[in-house]
Amino acid sequence: MSRKQPVKSSPTITSAKTDRDLAEVLRFFKLRASKQRLAILQAIKKTPCPAAAEEVFQALPPKTCDLATLYRNLSQWEKLGLLRRMQFGDGASRFELVEPHHHHHHIVCRKCRRIEHIHLCGMDQIETRLRKKGFRDLSHSLEFFGLCSRC
Amino acid sequence: MSRKQPVKSSPTITSAKTDRDLAEVLRFFKLRASKQRLAILQAIKKTPCPAAAEEVFQALPPKTCDLATLYRNLSQWEKLGLLRRMQFGDGASRFELVEPHHHHHHIVCRKCRRIEHIHLCGMDQIETRLRKKGFRDLSHSLEFFGLCSRC
DNA sequence: TTCTAAATGCAAATCATTTGCAATAAGGAT
DNA sequence: ATCCTTATTGCAAATGATTTGCATTTAGAA
Numbered sequence: 001m002s003r004k005q006p007v008k009s010s011p012t013i014t015s016a017k018t019d020r021d022l023a024e025v026l027r028f029f030k031l032r033a034s035k036q037r038l039a040i041l042q043a044i045k046k047t048p049c050p051a052a053a054e055e056v057f058q059a060l061p062p063k064t065c066d067l068a069t070l071y072r073n074l075s076q077w078e079k080l081g082l083l084r085r086m087q088f089g090d091g092a093s094r095f096e097l098v099e100p101h102h103h104h105h106h107i108v109c110r111k112c113r114r115i116e117h118i119h120l121c122g123m124d125q126i127e128t129r130l131r132k133k134g135f136r137d138l139s140h141s142l143e144f145f146g147l148c149s150r151c
Numbered sequence: 152m153s154r155k156q157p158v159k160s161s162p163t164i165t166s167a168k169t170d171r172d173l174a175e176v177l178r179f180f181k182l183r184a185s186k187q188r189l190a191i192l193q194a195i196k197k198t199p200c201p202a203a204a205e206e207v208f209q210a211l212p213p214k215t216c217d218l219a220t221l222y223r224n225l226s227q228w229e230k231l232g233l234l235r236r237m238q239f240g241d242g243a244s245r246f247e248l249v250e251p252h253h254h255h256h257h258i259v260c261r262k263c264r265r266i267e268h269i270h271l272c273g274m275d276q277i278e279t280r281l282r283k284k285g286f287r288d289l290s291h292s293l294e295f296f297g298l299c300s301r302c
Numbered sequence: 303t304t305c306t307a308a309a310t311g312c313a314a315a316t317c318a319t320t321t322g323c324a325a326t327a328a329g330g331a332t
Numbered sequence: 333a334t335c336c337t338t339a340t341t342g343c344a345a346a347t348g349a350t351t352t353g354c355a356t357t358t359a360g361a362a
Contacts, residue, residue: 224309
């Protein structure tokens with residue numbers, strides 16, 4: 001009893017290997033580990049890049065859960081900080097797992113809609129790098145969000 | 152006849168003072184200057200910040216045109232490069248006039264949804280500046296768009 | 303004034319997402 | 333293991349933003 005245990009760090013979806021691990025993450029957020037949730041998390045882990053609800057749904061084994069359930073969970077998890085929501089100009093919201101210390105941006109092809117991650121962090125550097133990789137006709141959209149002084 | 156005329160620069164919505172000016176801009180884009188279009192452009196000029204379709208519609212004199220017409224024009228003008236479309240996470244697309252050499256970003260209050268322009272261009276500088284202005288709990292979303300090497 | 307393609311109005315369709323509600327199922331307590 | 337409470341789900345209907353089909357109108361060139 002005299003030896004200090006290391007503080008248990010909050011588990012992450014990404015590091016979770018088994019359903020038990022995922023369940024632990026869910027419990028950490030005071031959520032029940034339903035089989036729907038486990039399946040959705042597995043699907044998100046497999047789905048590349050930020051995925052739209054519909055894409056996650058496709059990645060799910062048939063009849064895993066209802067679309068409404070998926071939407072409910074995605075929104076809830078976003079509020080809890082488990083997921084990040086973003087929009088790339090087509091109608092849908094896209095979600096990706098929040099991994100602390102893995103801050104990054106995205107490049108979206110205007111034509112094929114393919115998405116890549118960008119791990120640089122200065123806009124000029126990024127544009128230069130993208131041009132070197134063959135991207136043309138670049139533009140970007142930078143939005144800040146926060147609470148203003150009145151709120 | 153011997154003196155060269157300066158090349159007529161493409162007119163802009165912002166600099167247009169009268170309906171005649173606006174009509175000229177529309178003609179420049181091979182579009183007809185219908186009274187609906189003129190009214191919509193006037194409304195957009197008056198509407199602050201990036202405006203959602205519904206907001207532009209409200210700013211229009213009663214019975215100016217149908218919502219469908221408004222949407223059709225906004226989309227068309229975006230494709231022509233007259234407007235920029237952006238999304239701030241609430242369901243709607245927002246549009247703002249494209250003014251060359253007036254590149255800027257936005258800060259959106261997560262609570263009251265008020266939008267301000269940002270005329271700086273380095274992310275660190277911007278965050279510092281925003282903090283000084285009283286914004287808290289900042290995050291940002293930076294997306295690049297372009298044509299990838301295959302497209 | 304005439305003519306034709308472009309633009310509009312209106313209503314219905316679509317797409318992503320949300321919601322109400324009754325039925326089901328986690329997981330702590332017994 | 334069983335019970336109980338409440339979170340979570342499925343289903344169907346509602347919503348909100350945006351789009352589309354089509355017949356009618358209209359801008360602007362001839």
